[in-house]
Amino acid sequence: MTNQCLETVRKEFRAELSAKERRILMHARFILLKRRQDLDTRESIILDTWIQNFERLGKAYQLKESFYDIWESQDKEEALTRYEEWLGELREDLQGAFHPFVTACTNWQEEIFTYFSHPLTNSLDKQKHSCIYTKNKLISFFIILNNKKKRDFKRKKMILINFKLFLRFLAPFRL
DSSP states (O other): OHHHHHHHHHHHHHHHSOHHHHHHTTTHHHHHHSOGGGOOHHHHHHHHHHHHHOHHHHHHHHHHHHHHHGGGOSSHHHHHHHHHHHHHHOOGGGHHHHHHHHHHHHHTHHHHHGGGTSOOOSHHHHHHHHHHHHHHHHHHHHHHHHTOSSOOHHHHHHHHHHHHHHHHHHGGGOO
C-alpha cells in the first residue's frame, strides 16, 4: 500500500511540472517502486538526483522506505515505537496521499503488529490452496478432453499418457 501512496504523490507531483521537467521524470515510477537496496548504480544516481531536486517526492520515497524498515524490528514494542516515529515523520502535505494507508494501519494495528509476537503468515496455506486449485483445473481439463464424443483409440491413449505425466509432475505437490 505504501507504493500506492507513493504513486499518488508522483502523479500529483507530475501534474504540477512543466513538459521539460516531466521528461526528466520519465520512467520514474519503476525506480520509485523499487526498494533502495534493489537499485543498481545507475538507478541509485537517478533517484538521488530526483530526491535532491524534488523534495516532496523524495520525502514520500523516504516515508515508504522507512515504513518497510519497521519490519526489521525484533519485537512488537520496537515495531510500534518505529511506527509512531514514522507517523511523526508524515508531513502535512503528504497526509492526503498516505491517508488510506494510515487509516488501514490504524484500523488493523493490533493484527498487523501481532506479526512481531508470532512471526507466521498464511503464505503456506495460500500456496497449498493454489496447488489444489491448479490441480483441480488441470484434472477438469483432462476429464473434458477424455469425454469428447469423437475420439479414437490413439487419442484416448495419448490423453491417458499425458494424464499420467501430469500426475507424476504433481507428485511433489501432494497435500
